[in-house]
Amino acid sequence: MGEETSFADAIRLVSREDISPSGLAQRSVVEMAESVAEVISGTLAAREQLEQLGLSPCTRILFTGPVGTDFEDFVLSVCREMSLNLVRLRVERTLQYEREFDTLVAAALDTARREAPALLHISSLHLLRAVGERSEVLLREQLAQSSMDSQSLVVIVGTTHRPQDLDPQTLLAFDRVLCVGPPDGEDRQSLLVQALASHEDIDIPRLVDLTDGWSYASLRHLVAAVLAEGGESGEAPSIDRIEKMIEEGLFVPVLATGSTTELEKRLVGGGRGITHVIEEVYPDDLLDQLYLMVVTEDYGTAQQVIEALNEGLPLSDEQVRFLNRFPFLLSGEPRERLARLIRAKKNRDRLMRVMGREE
Numbered sequence: 001m002g003e004e005t006s007f008a009d010a011i012r013l014v015s016r017e018d019i020s021p022s023g024l025a026q027r028s029v030v031e032m033a034e035s036v037a038e039v040i041s042g043t044l045a046a047r048e049q050l051e052q053l054g055l056s057p058c059t060r061i062l063f064t065g066p067v068g069t070d071f072e073d074f075v076l077s078v079c080r081e082m083s084l085n086l087v088r089l090r091v092e093r094t095l096q097y098e099r100e101f102d103t104l105v106a107a108a109l110d111t112a113r114r115e116a117p118a119l120l121h122i123s124s125l126h127l128l129r130a131v132g133e134r135s136e137v138l139l140r141e142q143l144a145q146s147s148m149d150s151q152s153l154v155v156i157v158g159t160t161h162r163p164q165d166l167d168p169q170t171l172l173a174f175d176r177v178l179c180v181g182p183p184d185g186e187d188r189q190s191l192l193v194q195a196l197a198s199h200e201d202i203d204i205p206r207l208v209d210l211t212d213g214w215s216y217a218s219l220r221h222l223v224a225a226v227l228a229e230g231g232e233s234g235e236a237p238s239i240d241r242i243e244k245m246i247e248e249g250l251f252v253p254v255l256a257t258g259s260t261t262e263l264e265k266r267l268v269g270g271g272r273g274i275t276h277v278i279e280e281v282y283p284d285d286l287l288d289q290l291y292l293m294v295v296t297e298d299y300g301t302a303q304q305v306i307e308a309l310n311e312g313l314p315l316s317d318e319q320v321r322f323l324n325r326f327p328f329l330l331s332g333e334p335r336e337r338l339a340r341l342i343r344a345k346k347n348r349d350r351l352m353r354v355m356g357r358e359e
Contacts, residue, residue: 011108012088013115019079019086024223026070026216027190028180033077036061036178040082040155060143060156062125062174064163066182068215068254071159074180075121084155085118087111091127101131102138109142109154116152125170126162136170143173183216191216195223199236202226206239209343210246211253218253243350283347287328291344294326299345302329306341310334 043057063074079086089108112120128135143156158174160166171177183191188208196202211219225245229237237245246253283289294302305319306329315323323329329337 010090010104011111012090013111014086014088015115016079016083016085019076021080024191024195024220025073025077026180026183027187028184029065029070029074029216030077032063032178032180033074034081037078037081039176040078040153044153058175059154060173060175062158062160062163062171062177063180064160064177065180066215067161068217069161069180070216071123071161074159075119075157078155078157079119082117082119082155084153085112085115087115087118087120089120089122091122091124091131101135102142105139105142109145112154112156113152116154118153119155119157122156122158125158125160126165128170129165136167140170140173182213183219185212187216188212188214188219191219191223196226196236201238202236202242203239205339205342206346207242209339209346210239210243214253222253240349243346247350282351283343287331288340288343288347290326290328291340292347294329295341295344295348298322299348302326303341305329306337310337 039058043059047057063071065071075086078084087108089105108120108122112118122139128139156174163171163177163179185208188211189204192204192207192211196204196207211222214222222242226236226242229241229245283292291302301319301322305315305323307313308315308319309329331337332340
């Protein structure tokens with residue numbers, strides 16, 4: 001069946017055989033897609049009971065997340081889990097069809113029914129108002145008419161990073177609204193290990209910490225920039241070089257919040273003076289401040305003490321004296337202690353560079 005287009009590329013059909021495995025997928029998004037597939041399977045099993053109670057099947061899903069979320073892989077993962085054909089309706093490509101929008105949505109639904117079992121993906125829902133004032137009303141009417149009968153299964157997934165731009169009635173037209181948050185540490189660790197694990201010189205835990213708050217799209221762009229930096233040699237840059245790339249504006253991320261504050265500061269100039277960077281790097285958390293103090297004084301001994309504590313090993317006399325001076329190193333779980341140590345080392349190194357005392 002391959003990939004077919006109609007309505008000037010606004011509707012696109014992809015057969016289940018042509019849905020390829022994910023590359024660098026967002027872990028939390030894939031896990032949510034797997035859960036959705038289970039819920040829909042449960043809907044199929046309980047279809048008769050749902051019909052008797054006059055309830056809608058849970059096959060109309062609104063999936064939201066911060067800017068840069070891997071919406072595409074959510075859709076592809078559901079398709080792979082349930083062996084569904086994929087029909088795409090791209091709202092950003094429907095602007096020229098304002099007068100035919102209801103016909104366009106109906107055509108997309110008809111295509112999905114014809115190719116069932118299928119998933120209809122309506123992307124960039126927040127752009128509906130740009131299509132026309134009645135576009136949301138028309139979409140709700142079409143969603144209300146969509147149903148699952150004994151002969152076919154059509155899953156409808158709408159995606160957007162701006163659900164606040166939608167009418168509440170549009171939100172209610174979906175059986176379930178799902179939301180994924182910004183990439184957490186495990187998300188970032190999963191992607192960076194998958195992409196950069198072969199480059200042993202890159203400190204992955206430090207890079208995970210460095211990219212806290214980044215959008216998933218920016219993480220992917222960073223991986224591409226890091227690999228491109230190696231050129232034909234294939235030798236990736238060191239973690240210090242990567243950090244400098246970010247600090248010097250060679251790579252400016254878009255945060256999961258969608259904030260462009262950092263980019264704006266760079267564009268107007270003078271936004272990253274020494275005072276600004278020190279304020280940005282110096283931690284707000286008291287325990288992080290204490291870790292920064294101990295790392296600045298003696299990182300090597302602090303690392304040895306924490307490793308011994310985490311592994312339950314006996315401490316030397318010197319390490320006991322060190323721990324007596326800095327008893328806060330006993331606080332927290334092993335993983336938390338190690339994370340604070342890595343974070344403090346990173347902040348200490350950045351502060352030294354800013355102040356021109358790089359070692």
